Amino acid sequence: MTASPQFDVIVVGGGPVGTTTALKLAKRGMTVALFEKREASTLEHRASTFHPPTLEMLEELGLSQPLIEAGIIARSYQFRDATIGKIVELDFAVLDDDTAYPYRVQVEQSRLTAAAQQVIADEPNVTSTLGAEVIAIREDDEGFEVDVRGEGGEVTTATSTYLVAADGSRSIVREHYDIDFSGHTYPERYLVITTSLPLHEIHEDLAVVNYVADPENWHVLLRNPSGWRVLFPCDPALTTEQQTDPAYVVSQLRRVVPELDGYPVVHVTVYEVHRKVAQTFRKGNVFLVGDAAHVNNPLGGMGMNSGIHDGLLLAELLPGYANGEISSEALDDWAEKRRAVARHYVGEETEGNWNALRDTSEERRAAKRAEWEALGRDETARRQFLLTSSMLASVR
Ligand SMILES: Cc1cc2nc3c(=O)[nH]c(=O)nc-3n(C[C@H](O)[C@H](O)[C@H](O)COP(=O)(O)OP(=O)(O)OC[C@H]3O[C@@H](n4cnc5c(N)ncnc54)[C@H](O)[C@@H]3O)c2cc1C
Structure with a gap:
């Protein structure tokens, strides 16, 4: 130069x-x-x-x-179990003195x-x-x-x-x-479906952000301005074409809402995760x-x-x-x-x-549920947990 x-x-x-x-x-x-x-x-x-x-x-x-x-402002988020339903809803209000933004924006x-x-x-x-x-x-x-x-x-x-x-x-x-x-690649790919189904009207107790535990059927439900986003792990044995096939996509949505005739899908992507x-x-x-x-x-x-x-x-x-x-x-x-x-x-x-979401041991799953429930009862523990999950602890 x-x-x-x-x-x-x-x-x-x-x-x-x-x-x-x-x-x-x-x-x-x-x-x-x-x-x-x-x-x-x-x-x-x-x-x-x-x-x-x-x-x-x-x-x-x-x-x-x-x-x-x-x-969309998420003032709380939930840990759920696919069979039991809501385990705990964690309210960000406990961070009111820690940040001017005690919420997530979706x-x-x-x-x-x-x-x-x-x-x-x-x-x-x-x-x-x-x-x-x-x-x-x-x-x-x-x-x-x-x-x-x-x-x-x-x-x-x-x-x-x-x-x-x-x-x-x-x-x-x-x-x-x-x-x-270097590092590692996760064994399963993630199927991310955006749907215009009003999941918050179908399942009225959902928060804006929900992590749903299950050994085979774990998933995440997030509400965004463009619709509800549902993230599932895909069967690694399937090809990308099979994972994004409309019939497969609907079969996954049926796990969240089993009884509908039509499933309006706005967008589908499959990601490899590392x-x-x-x-x-x-x-x-x-x-x-x-x-x-x-x-x-x-x-x-x-x-x-x-x-x-x-x-x-x-x-x-x-x-x-x-x-x-x-x-x-x-x-x-x-x-x-x-x-x-x-x-x-x-x-x-x-x-x-x-x-935590995919654990197959019933004993560990029960222990995790007990841990999540305890966060709902103990404000000090909840604040510590949310300081970490909201990333405030990573920059303070
Ligand atoms: C399904 C999914 C959900 C996610 N959800 C979240 C979430 O909720 N919250 C979160 O924090 N993260 C999330 N992430 C991760 C997040 O998407 C990424 O961490 C983020 O996009 C990284 O931003 P970036 O700007 O570093 O890289 P990118 O978004 O990848 O942007 C890189 C840019 O560089 C450009 N570029 C590349 N090469 C060149 C070149 N040679 N010359 C000029 N331009 C170039 C590309 O076009 C691109 O626009 C998610 C990821 C996935 C896959």
Whole structure:
């Protein structure tokens, strides 16, 4: 690279993590180029739970209010048993003194991405380009040079001092730097069905978010603005075509509502689920955030939330580091702490939820039910439990 870099930071990937990180870096005075390979934001049936600390962090970017307005507020959530019904309903009111947002907001992640892009449009420090795929990265003493392929196939080059990888689980940046991303893949895939059935009218005692335990038929019921979302584990012996076959989809919905003639299905997807964490979240002036750095199962709704925390906490430090006010050790500390959260907090919480929902031992299932019931009776224990499940404990 001959001239000085055009931007302080290049952010690769304009999902929920990349857009919010770019915006915060810009608001803290850095110039940012944000490249997103998709041409437009589409409704994504992936993350839909926004936890209290995420709403707190998004507030200064002007993004928590739009989510609250577009979403459904979950002031409680339930643990249920497929045979018995409701075991406990955990009310977030117990967190009233801990956060200004004692609830979850249920809304599709693409609402956040779209709202962030709207704010970015008025933010002079960010140059955001859609339909722009980063295809090559070079680094020298001056910084980074990335090649970007535009919608028409033309390739341009952008330069920066820092590089943030927010390009998802198949990160080209992580691959370029040969950063190990090992872990495991869960045995079953997840079938995610969005239905316009009014499940809250059919089963009147449901909360907005419900985790339903059963050795064979565990599932999750979440109410989103686009409908009820039902997540089931699929039989691993079936092909994707069989798992998404309308007859199979209806057979799964029948487990939730057995007696209907028609089952209106809005959307169906099948996901493979992994638990993987990158070997490091920092390599010099390259930073990995979000799914580029860690992936986990969606039970507990923590992947995107922790990714947003990675990026927004990094954006607290990077401007100071660039000005010489913050040491390199502070960035190493960020990388280690965020990696520890991904491995030991998000990884173990979500795996714990998976184990609790699918357990086949009647003795352990009874013990888990007793544990959940006790949370309903004991306010102190309930507050501690909710501080963890709402992710407040991961950032305090
Ligand atoms: C069924 C399901 C339910 C989930 N529910 C929840 C939940 O409730 N709560 C939660 O916290 N998490 C949840 N998750 C996880 C959540 O969806 C992810 O953690 C989240 O999308 C990660 O955001 P990200 O911005 O890091 O990555 P992504 O959302 O994957 O965004 C990466 C972006 O980078 C772009 N990109 C990739 N490569 C390039 C390139 N070379 N150049 C330019 N752009 C590029 C992609 O197009 C994409 O837009 C769920 C996941 C699944 C599968």
